[in-house]
Amino acid sequence: MKIEEAIKSTKEIELPSKLLINLMYTSRYVEYTVNHFKEAGITSQQYNVLRILRGQRGNPANMSTLQERMIDKNSNTTRLVDKLISKELVKRQVCAQNRRKIEIFITKTGLSLLEQLDPIIKEHNQRITKNLNKSELENLSDLLDKLRND
Amino acid sequence: MKIEEAIKSTKEIELPSKLLINLMYTSRYVEYTVNHFKEAGITSQQYNVLRILRGQRGNPANMSTLQERMIDKNSNTTRLVDKLISKELVKRQVCAQNRRKIEIFITKTGLSLLEQLDPIIKEHNQRITKNLNKSELENLSDLLDKLRND
DNA sequence: ATACAATATTTGTATATACAAATGTATATT
DNA sequence: AATATACATTTGTATATACAAATATTGTAT
Numbered sequence: 001m002k003i004e005e006a007i008k009s010t011k012e013i014e015l016p017s018k019l020l021i022n023l024m025y026t027s028r029y030v031e032y033t034v035n036h037f038k039e040a041g042i043t044s045q046q047y048n049v050l051r052i053l054r055g056q057r058g059n060p061a062n063m064s065t066l067q068e069r070m071i072d073k074n075s076n077t078t079r080l081v082d083k084l085i086s087k088e089l090v091k092r093q094v095c096a097q098n099r100r101k102i103e104i105f106i107t108k109t110g111l112s113l114l115e116q117l118d119p120i121i122k123e124h125n126q127r128i129t130k131n132l133n134k135s136e137l138e139n140l141s142d143l144l145d146k147l148r149n150d
Numbered sequence: 151m152k153i154e155e156a157i158k159s160t161k162e163i164e165l166p167s168k169l170l171i172n173l174m175y176t177s178r179y180v181e182y183t184v185n186h187f188k189e190a191g192i193t194s195q196q197y198n199v200l201r202i203l204r205g206q207r208g209n210p211a212n213m214s215t216l217q218e219r220m221i222d223k224n225s226n227t228t229r230l231v232d233k234l235i236s237k238e239l240v241k242r243q244v245c246a247q248n249r250r251k252i253e254i255f256i257t258k259t260g261l262s263l264l265e266q267l268d269p270i271i272k273e274h275n276q277r278i279t280k281n282l283n284k285s286e287l288e289n290l291s292d293l294l295d296k297l298r299n300d
Numbered sequence: 301a302t303a304c305a306a307t308a309t310t311t312g313t314a315t316a317t318a319c320a321a322a323t324g325t326a327t328a329t330t
Numbered sequence: 331a332a333t334a335t336a337c338a339t340t341t342g343t344a345t346a347t348a349c350a351a352a353t354a355t356t357g358t359a360t
Contacts, residue, residue, distance in 0.1 A: 002295050008219050010205055015284065016275040019291045020180055025221050026294045027177035030170055032223070043346080055160055063309060069158055071175050073182070076347065078310055083346095100308040100355045125166040131299050134165065140293040141169045144176045145152050147290070149281050193316080213339055226317065228340055233316095250325045250338045303360080310353070317346070326337075 033128055036120050040113060045075050046084055050114055053090060053106035060103030062095065089113060183278055186270050190263060195225050196234055197267070203240060203256035204264055210253035212245065239263060 003022040004013065013021070037047050052069050053061055061069075067077045081104060084090040089110035095101035106114075129137060153172040154163065163171070187197050202219050203211055211219075217227045231254055234240040239260035245251035256264075279287060 001299065003291065006298070007221070010207075014272070014275075015287045015291075016279040017272070019279060019282075019287050020275055021221065022291050022294045023173070023180060024177050026298055027174050028222055029298055030173060045346090057160075064307090071157070071171065072178055072347095074348065076310090076349090079346080098308085098356070102309070122164070122167070125164075125170055129166040129169060129297060131296050132169075132293065136293060136296070137165045137169050140290070140297070141153065141165075141172050143282065143286060143290040143293070144172045146281050146286070147279060148156070148176055148179055149151065195316090214337090222317095224318065226319090226340090229316080248326075248338085252339070301360105303358100305356105305358080307356075308354085310351105312351080313349095315346100315348075318344085320342090322341070323339085324337100325339100326335100328333100328335075330331105330333080 030128060034124065036117055036124065040117060041087065042084075042089070042113075045070070045072055045080055046089075047117070048072070049077075049080060049084060050089060050106060050110055053104060054111065054114055056106075060093075060095075060105050062101045062103055066104065084110070180278060184274065186267055186274065190267060191237065192234075192239070192263075195220070195222055195230055196239075198222070199227075199230060199234060200239060200256060200260055200264055203254060204261065206256075210243075210245075210255050212251045212253055216254065234260070 003009075003018060003025060006025060007021065031044065034044065037044050040047075042050070048071050049066055052066055063077050063081070066081070067073060070077070081090060081092065085092060087109075089107060091105050091107055093103050093105075095103050132140065153159075153168060153175060156175060157171065181194065184194065187194050190197075192200070198221050199216055202216055213227050213231070216231070217223060220227070231240060231242065235242060237259075238257060240254050240256050242252055242254050245253050282290065
């Protein structure tokens with residue numbers, strides 16, 4: 001379905017606006033199809049933080065690093081991490097070198113939650129992008145990169 | 151900047167996941183660049199509702215129509231409309247034919263707020279998409295349509 | 301050493317969102 | 331007509347988000 005149809009727009013929208021609406025609409029569409037996180041008892045933001053922490057391969061990340069790498073940068077990282085701590089998926093400790101900094105580590109429990117989600121998410125991601133072949137996926141990703149290029 | 155760089159991913163991500171991350175990241179990126187709404191005292195969801203109502207050209211929309219056409223469908227439409235009413239940007243009345251339904255109209259104040267925002271948003275949308283030429287924009291929009299096609 | 305600015309994170313408070321349950325209205329069935 | 335079912339929206343409640351102000355720590359200049 002073309003985006004104009006999807007949002008039932010009557011009159012023609014100019015190209016830049018149309019594209020941006022399409023971008024946000026499609027992004028929301030993709031997010032709505034995901035419910036693995038809810039089943040696992042976390043939010044997508046929390047998942048995102050866990051992924052960043054796993055990517056650290058044993059090294060801790062501090063708050064500012066998390067904030068910088070998160071897809072949705074507007075969340076309140078302190079409270080987001082609080083939630084993960086209460087679920088025992090991460091732990092926190094004050095940085096010995098600089099006590100303003102906090103070091104966040106993913107726990108064993110956190111890692112095994114991710115491992116449990118990995119195949120489900122992989123399968124889902126393939127399914128949701130199934131209409132596009134490899135070169136279209138690459139093309140689309142490149143165009144998004146180019147859009148952001150500032 | 152390539153998406154891997156943007157989110158500082160160390161190891162290679164498979165294409166479908168990479169694309170979906172890029173999609174969400176870029177969508178958020180675009181949203182963060184917008185602050186006209188805040189200046190106008192509304193949220194982007196509220197703006198979205200106002201746009202839908204203007205698109206009705208004098209005809210009312212009811213709650214379910216708004217919900218269906220909104221970019222972000224998970225908002226609580228009742229309360230969102232409540233906010234707009236308190237700002238006198240829309241008005242609501244019970245449908246005479248079917249009193250379960252509520253008819254929402256945009257007010258003169260709502261319309262002139264949109265008119266005031268129109269050129270600002272148009273200019274901004276052009277600026278934020280300036281790295282892509284016409285055919286790239288079309289191509290990108292088509293790929294997003296194709297992705298969603300179910 | 302003291303004062304001051306810079307950095308890193310947390311907290312307070314207001315607002316928004318998610319989602320199930322409740323309400324009120326219309327339509328269909330007996 | 332009474333009852334059940336479907337429909338459209340609202341409300342309750344828990345949680346999340348936004349963002350400014352506060353706190354704590356460090357580095358730097360006097």
